[in-house]
Amino acid sequence: MAAHTRIAGPITLLSEDLVALILNKVTDLDDRNSCSEVCQLWLKVEGISRSSLFVRKPGFPLTILNRFPNLVQFQTTQLTTDSDLEFIARTCPKIEDFKVADFTSPEEGFLGRNGLSALACGCPKLSKVSLIGDKIGNAGVVELVNSARSLSSLELGHDLIGDPALRAIASSSITVLKLKSCCNVTDHGLGCLATGSTSKTLRKLVLKMCGKITDDGLKDLKKMRSLEELTLSWCQGEITDVGGMAISAIRNLKELKLNALYGLSDLTVSALAFCKKLQVLDLSGCEGVTGPGIRAFSIISA
Structure with missing residues (x-):
């Protein structure tokens, strides 16, 4: 046969x-x-x-990353310890965009100085980092900023983040900074950003639900030479027209979002009407702003 x-x-x-x-x-x-x-x-x-991987499944084995040595983007909803970051840095050294959104219990692990330093050093092209949740504190952010030489965009979201992190960030050359629910960030932290290296490089600053920011912090922002986009949403500190009019002195401002700042009135809007480069203005939830304030834009442009 x-x-x-x-x-x-x-x-x-x-x-x-x-x-x-x-x-x-x-x-x-x-x-x-x-x-x-x-x-x-x-x-x-x-x-x-x-080049891109988004892992949503809880408890996924990190060894799966051995299949993807050329990842440029990596996103996950669960990352537990420094050893996880160290493994990622060894396995995927080409990562440029790294995002973690982890809200599991801090008792299950914490992303500290050693892990973030390993990630920054092991991935030399790391430029965009997002760390959301209760796995990250000031010390880790300081180490990341000091070690990641290519870092240009940083997003942080938790109440463990405060002014010590902003002091380190202020010495960097990042262009985008997003802070959400960072309720320990104060006017002092904003002052650091406005007087450090970031005063020349930061183009986009997002502050959402950062409740300790007041008019005094906003006064410092006019020192930021390159700032083009500013978001102040649901920052329920003592923000009034004093801070609103200070914002109008930011020379290069193109986009401004002031959602739910109840202390602002037509005085702020009238001042903003003189911002020649302003293209986008969001005043949703600003109950003190009325028709006459909005009409100031048509009067100035006439």
Whole structure:
């Protein structure tokens, strides 16, 4: 009886380079996962060629990252300890965009100085970092900022973050800073940003639900030469027209969001009407602003 000869199909005859070219055209995540199931070659090449990964599943094994050594973007909803960060830095050294949104109990682990230093040093092109949740404190942020030489965008979200973190950030050259629910950030922290290196580099500053910011902090922001976008949303500190009119002195301001600042009135809006570069103004929830204040824009532009 003649032996059966297995004939390779067209898919199995493709080289790694050709498979990589095909996979580069596949952007949908589900489709890429399907491609990885074709055969061992496609599984290997799909992992090597993938640049972005978002892990949502709780308790995922970090060893899965061994398949993706060329990741540029990595996002997860659970990252527990410094050793996790150290493993990521060793396994995926090309990461540029890193995001963690973890709200598990701090007792399960904490992202401290050692882990964030390892991430910054092990991923030399790291430029965009987002750390949301109760896994991060001031010491970790200080270490990250001091070690990540390419850092340009930083997002932080938790009440453990305060002025010590902002003092370190002020010595950097980042262009985007987003702070959400950082209720220990005060006017002193804003003053550091306005007098440090960031006074020349920061283009976008987002402050949401940072309740200790007052008029005194906003007065310092006029020193920021490059600031083009400013968000002050639900910052329920002592912010009045004094701070609002101080903001109007920011020369390069193009976009301003003042959501739910109840202490502002038409005086602030009338002052903002003289901001020649202002293109976007959001006053939703500002109950003290009325029609006459808004009409100041039409009068100035006439």
